[in-house]
Amino acid sequence: MKDIKIAVIGLGYVGLPLARLFSTKYKTIGFDLNKKRVDSLMKGHDSTLEVSDELLNDAIKKHGFVCTSDINKIKGCNFYIVAVPTPVDKDNRPDLTPLVAASTTVGKVISKGDIVVYESTVYPGVTEDECIPVIESVSGLKFNKDFFAGYSPERINPGDKVHTVELTKKITSGSTPAIATVIDNVYGSVIKGGTHKAPTIKVAEAAKVIENCQRDINIAFVNELAHIFNLMNINTHDVLEAAGTKWNFLNFKPGLVGGHCIGVDPYYLAMCAKRYGYNPEIILAGRRMNDGMGGYVARRVVKLMLKKGIKVLKSEILILGFTFKENCPDVRNSKVYDILTTLKGYNTNVTVYDPWANPDITQHEYGVKIINHLPKKKYDAAILAVAHDKFKDLNVKSLLKPKHVVFDVKGILKKKDIDSRL
Numbered sequence: 001m002k003d004i005k006i007a008v009i010g011l012g013y014v015g016l017p018l019a020r021l022f023s024t025k026y027k028t029i030g031f032d033l034n035k036k037r038v039d040s041l042m043k044g045h046d047s048t049l050e051v052s053d054e055l056l057n058d059a060i061k062k063h064g065f066v067c068t069s070d071i072n073k074i075k076g077c078n079f080y081i082v083a084v085p086t087p088v089d090k091d092n093r094p095d096l097t098p099l100v101a102a103s104t105t106v107g108k109v110i111s112k113g114d115i116v117v118y119e120s121t122v123y124p125g126v127t128e129d130e131c132i133p134v135i136e137s138v139s140g141l142k143f144n145k146d147f148f149a150g151y152s153p154e155r156i157n158p159g160d161k162v163h164t165v166e167l168t169k170k171i172t173s174g175s176t177p178a179i180a181t182v183i184d185n186v187y188g189s190v191i192k193g194g195t196h197k198a199p200t201i202k203v204a205e206a207a208k209v210i211e212n213c214q215r216d217i218n219i220a221f222v223n224e225l226a227h228i229f230n231l232m233n234i235n236t237h238d239v240l241e242a243a244g245t246k247w248n249f250l251n252f253k254p255g256l257v258g259g260h261c262i263g264v265d266p267y268y269l270a271m272c273a274k275r276y277g278y279n280p281e282i283i284l285a286g287r288r289m290n291d292g293m294g295g296y297v298a299r300r301v302v303k304l305m306l307k308k309g310i311k312v313l314k315s316e317i318l319i320l321g322f323t324f325k326e327n328c329p330d331v332r333n334s335k336v337y338d339i340l341t342t343l344k345g346y347n348t349n350v351t352v353y354d355p356w357a358n359p360d361i362t363q364h365e366y367g368v369k370i371i372n373h374l375p376k377k378k379y380d381a382a383i384l385a386v387a388h389d390k391f392k393d394l395n396v397k398s399l400l401k402p403k404h405v406v407f408d409v410k411g412i413l414k415k416k417d418i419d420s421r422l
Helices: 015-022 035-042 053-063 097-109 126-139 177-188 201-231 236-243 265-275 281-291 293-307 336-344 359-366
Strands: 005-009 027-031 066-068 079-082 115-118 148-151 170-172 195-197 316-320 349-353 379-384 400-408
Touching: 005 015, 005 097, 015 027, 015 053, 015 079, 035 066, 079 097, 097 126, 115 126, 115 177, 126 148, 126 201, 148 177, 148 201, 170 177, 170 201, 177 195, 201 236, 201 265, 201 281, 201 293, 265 281, 281 293, 293 336, 293 379, 293 400, 316 336, 336 349
Parallel strands: 005 027, 005 079, 027 066, 079 115, 115 148, 170 195, 316 349, 316 379, 379 400
Antiparallel strands: none
């Protein structure tokens, strides 16, 4: 395939870094329905902070990278990459609405001989059974005759400046052996970490979803250990440190499992398994454990307050951090929200301080008002929920009343300064 012209549909945490990278080698256009997002990017700033202003401006000025919300401007492309969210609904059922909408967009612009590659995390079969029929219906073209497809799962780790998209090995796949080679070559031309060409699209889809399921289950295990060892008055982190001296012990820590991947993707595989008549016990058990950790933390804090004789009703509690992980502004599926709502159920007054999160986004998405600067009043309890670097040297006790509770979810504060941790 000659003269590759790439269109990346969806310019979020996954799409933008990928589009920026491809722009260094190919003519690349980024497409997103959010015009405000597009305008901000074209001014040289990425609000997710995944792409630095320097790299973004370099892509725009040096490589001709363009972002648009005008579908007509991507009609001349011939290699379409779909990188839109794949969330779950309120009942934890996979919501393919963004994928269907993106496939409709592709169907309106795709031409004979073109290729579409999906990056969104899905269960095996979604690309060929759910997305491709939409493109066929809208475009009138025939799959594997007039146009072709592939799947290359995203491996973006928000906030990670070490395992960047160009340095992380990429799985690729295609709807025919020849197309699989084309797709692998296109990705391989910019991915310094190399590629792995999967034999089928379904294998690539399955590989992605189990990556996150595996991590979810491992974290669920240590979260269960935290429950058990707390009852035994044993420090979980001390146990893990001791066990970690064995060469093949897996280094997982207890904590909150939020975000757009690990806290969501297992539900995709679980639903797929049920369609084939299998009830995935371990996967769903892990999800139940991890989904309950926010409430568990809140209840632990309340018990610690009661033991110290601190009045819980109308007490002032400070939560440090709201993003789903450290050192990034991503608040998608934040489990800190569960701590907050559980505490409010005890009629407490809760303040959330996070220097990374956008207050407008937290208000819009969760109805939660957060602050970006250190509060001035004193609190009865503090919960360190996110391990931002800015919190590591924070004098938490300076924010608290003489009689107080400090609970460290992430295990980054000094033992002498806290009452308990997971």
